[in-house]
Amino acid sequence: MRKLIKGIFLNPKSDYSVEVLNNYYLLIDNGKIEQIEKNIEINEVAFDVFYDFGDRIIIPGMIDLHTHIPQFRAAGIGKGELLEWLDNYIFLLEAKFSEKHFAEDSTKLFFKHLISKGTTTAVMYSSPQKQACEIAFEIADESQVRAYIGLPLMDRNTPEILVQNTEQVINDIFSIAKKWHKKNKCEFVLTPRFALSCTEELLQKVGEIAESDDFFVQTHLAENKKEVQEVKLQFPDIENYTSVYDRYNLLTPKTLLAHCIFLNDEEIEIINERNCIIAHCPTSNKFLRSGIMRANKYINAGLKVGLGTDVAGGYCLSMLNEAMEACEVSKLLSVQNEMHDDVLEAESAFCLSTIKAAEFLEISEEVGNFEIGKKFDAAVFELSEVHKITELKENELLRALMYNIDNRTAKAVFIDGNLVYHK
Ligand SMILES: [Zn+2]
Structure with missing residues (x-):
């Protein structure tokens, strides 16, 4: 199937710049981008759909590096x-996922909304039950969706209704991974929920699996001051929070660490x-x-930084929203620290959430931006009626899109060239 797509393409680049392809045509063959052209004679191009x-x-x-499937129903609540x-x-809500129908309905709702916001790849936590x-x-x-999903591991400091048996949950990891790891567009992710929810025995075992197999690992790190203090109390012989994960060989180039707010220089160096x-x-x-x-600061230090909606700590699945928020909070930070260097610009935030x-995630040869040979994963958005395209400069288009907070829903979304959502 050959598809011809015309519109205004915003094309993020690896160097944090954004190219504008105004009134361009992309020819998609079998899900992959075959041609990118400004001027074509439509009569001379062979295609099935335009x-x-x-x-x-x-x-x-867009690519969401951190979010929670079962928490979606709690967005904004609490x-x-x-x-x-x-x-x-949250634990009360996740406990309800032991009911099969509730888990199915809630999960369908999550993916429907995720895609409608233009996200085509996401790294996610499921609810902690194997069935969920x-x-x-x-x-x-x-x-x-290109889905990286982990079963959150929690064998201590967890309400009884959710707490896992260490040995059983290790078996569950192997059982789920055997069925789903690298099947179609799915990958299983090793997911110690956070240091406080895991015994040292469990961290040790997960670290061994991470070393022996080609899994991504995801967890939370230094999100909240009280959490950091608790980690100090529970791991008194380990220097800092980051070193807890390092001790158990959980820090690899395939480890995703959510939040990382309260890190000292030594921890940044370890990461x-x-x-x-x-x-x-x-x-x-x-929130x-x-x-x-x-x-x-982290980007300038050479760290790999992406963005995550972290629903339901975050209250919106839109990565355009998350990119905007990343810019906005960076401005507050720059005022607080009196450091203009802290300001994250829209182009950078857009690139963080795409290329x-x-x-x-080691998939940039396939997706992340519009290049010949890559798969056509894309989302189509309408600008707010207050912004007339003809009156905007090309370099204003991205901000007009990103700050269109009244409408975060895509008009159409493609994955592998297939139209998976339209409004
Ligand atoms: Zn989270």
Whole structure:
């Protein structure tokens, strides 16, 4: 099947720049980009379908590096900081995922909304029940999303209704991974929820699996001050929070660390040496009154930084929203620190949520931006009616899109060249 797509393409680049392909045509053959042209004679091109998106904006499918499938129904609900919020809202909601129908309905709802916001690749936590994790994979697979999903591991400091048996959950890891790891567009991710929820025995075993197999690892790190203090109490002989994961060989180039707000220079150095990936989740960090991560400081230090919605700490699945928030909180940080260097610009935030994230997930040869030979993962958006395309400069298009907070829903979304959503 050959598809011809016309519109205004915003094309993020690895050097944090954004190219504007105004009124371009992309020819898609069998899901892959075959041609990118400004002027073509339509009569001379062989295609089966023509999508003329006119003056709509087309961006690469966005990549969410950190979010929680079962928490979606709690978006915006609840109050308080991380640890009490988990106890008062989230664990109760995740416990309901032991009911099969609730888990199925909620998971379908999550993926429907995820795709509608233009996200085509996501790294996610399922609910901690084995069945809920398998349901997540089944629905992700049907949705066609490039899905990295982990069963959150929690064998201590967890309400009785959710706490896992260490030996049993290790068996569950192997059982789910055997069925779903690298099947179609799915990958199983090793997911110690965070240091406080795991015994040292469990961390040890997961570290061994991470070393022996080619898995991504995801966890939370230094999100909240009280959490950091608790980790000190529970691991008194380990120097700092980052070193807890390092002790158990959980820090690898395929490890995604969400939040990373309260890190000292030594910890930043460890993360840099281990070449881990940081998932910056500014909306969640506001909602749970956690703090502001110094994204630019980390990027300038050479760390791999991407963005995550962290629903339901975050209250919106839109990565355009998350990119905007990353810019906005960086401005507050720059005022607070009196350092202009802390400001993250829209172009950088856009690249973090597309091509840079693809590089970190080792899929940039396939997706992340529009290049010949790559798969066509894309989302089509309409600008707000207050912005007339003809009156905008090309370099204003990205901000007009990113700050269009009244409408975060895509008009159309493609994965592998297939139209998976349209409005
Ligand atoms: Zn999270």
